[in-house]
Amino acid sequence: MTVDQPVSTAPRRRPRLRGRVAIGAALAGLILGLSAGPALAGTAYSSWGYFSVAGTSYRNMAYVYADTTGSGSAKASTDAGPTSGTVGSGWVGARGRLFTSGGSLSCEGSNTYNSSSLTTSQVVTGASCWRYSHGAWYSYGVALGWNGSGYNSVYTFVSPNQNS
Amino acid sequence: MPKSNTRAALATAGIVIGCLFGGLVAGSAIAVGPTILAPVGLSARGEVVAAPMPSPSYSANDEGLTYGSALDAPSPETEPDLIQAVSDDGTEGYVLKTDLDDADGTAAAASFTSPEDAVKWQARRALETVTIPVYAVDGRTVIGKFTVAAPPATSPVSTVEQ
Numbered sequence: 027m028t029v030d031q032p033v034s035t036a037p038r039r040r041p042r043l044r045g046r047v048a049i050g051a052a053l054a055g056l057i058l059g060l061s062a063g064p065a066l067a068g069t070a071y072s073s074w075g076y077f078s079v080a081g082t083s084y085r086n087m088a089y090v091y092a093d094t095t096g097s098g099s100a101k102a103s104t105d106a107g108p109t110s111g112t113v114g115s116g117w118v119g120a121r122g123r124l125f126t127s128g129g130s131l132s133c134e135g136s137n138t139y140n141s142s143s144l145t146t147s148q149v150v151t152g153a154s155c156w157r158y159s160h161g162a163w164y165s166y167g168v169a170l171g172w173n174g175s176g177y178n179s180v181y182t183f184v185s186p187n188q189n190s
Numbered sequence: 191m192p193k194s195n196t197r198a199a200l201a202t203a204g205i206v207i208g209c210l211f212g213g214l215v216a217g218s219a220i221a222v223g224p225t226i227l228a229p230v231g232l233s234a235r236g237e238v239v240a241a242p243m244p245s246p247s248y249s250a251n252d253e254g255l256t257y258g259s260a261l262d263a264p265s266p267e268t269e270p271d272l273i274q275a276v277s278d279d280g281t282e283g284y285v286l287k288t289d290l291d292d293a294d295g296t297a298a299a300a301s302f303t304s305p306e307d308a309v310k311w312q313a314r315r316a317l318e319t320v321t322i323p324v325y326a327v328d329g330r331t332v333i334g335k336f337t338v339a340a341p342p343a344t345s346p347v348s349t350v351e352q
Binding site: 073076077086105114121122129131134136138141142147148166168176177180181 | 259280336344
């Protein structure tokens with residue numbers, strides 16, 4: 027009896043042990059994954075926005091790149107381009123704007139125009155700007171389209187926030 | 191399979207799944223939500239539903255200058271006179287919209303008579319950063335400076351999906 031007991035109980039204990047190992051390892055992994063915090067570096071993109079200027083259709087998008095390493099850094103950029111046909115040099119402009127979670131403008135780029143023709147599959151990236159600190163950031167960019175006698179400025183959608 | 195190998199495989203699988211789940215939770219930034227707020231003149235396509243941004247309501251200082259966040263403005267025309275900003279050294283304050291428009295090329299764009307003017311302006315301004323004052327809410331007391339990044343000498347163009 028006493029000799030058989032360990033043999034008879036072993037098959038029931040092995041699955042429990044394996045389950046505990048797996049659960050424990052999964053929890054350890056979860057903690058490891060979360061303790062890494064938000065990914066060291068990541069980019070958050072707004073949805074594409076669509077607008078029309080003098081019969082030409084365009085799209086724009088704002089995005090924010092943020093890096094948690096060191097003292098932290100964040101960059102705001104804006105893309106813009108036509109959605110139909112081809113536009114000539116200088117027809118599309120864009121600039122990046124970076125905002126804090128409190129709504130303060132943290133940095134801004136200057137208007138940047140396409141220096142060569144753009145097709146429907148191409149976008150120009152406006153001047154980006156950087157801020158070197160930790161925080162939660164939004165990108166809310168500006169795009170410009172030539173209307174025949176000047177430029178119409180249209181904002182992008184606001185990007186999701188990204189932490190640095 | 192030997193017991194030690196089974197445990198090692200389970201542990202590895204557990205760690206991988208845990209890290210993947212934890213990493214996804216912590217590291218993703220995805221635009222979610224049924225409705226997003228659209229600036230003036232902008233629309234969405236596909237599954238994204240956009241509603242117009244509300245008109246901003248700004249306070250005014252003793253000089254009658256409106257002040258607030260440009261994040262609330264749905265268009266350049268609706269930005270406040272004093273835009274809430276962080277100076278280069280991290281001090282909270284305000285920049286004058288007129289200063290900012292001069293620095294980022296908005297004022298210059300208003301004078302262009304052709305797209306070629308814009309390209310020429312960019313070539314002149316390339317790599318030239320401009321700084322403007324950061325004020326207290328009174329719009330007169332300077333408390334710092336704000337740097338506006340220069341446009342690149344050559345415009346970066348990339349190919350994106352339709």
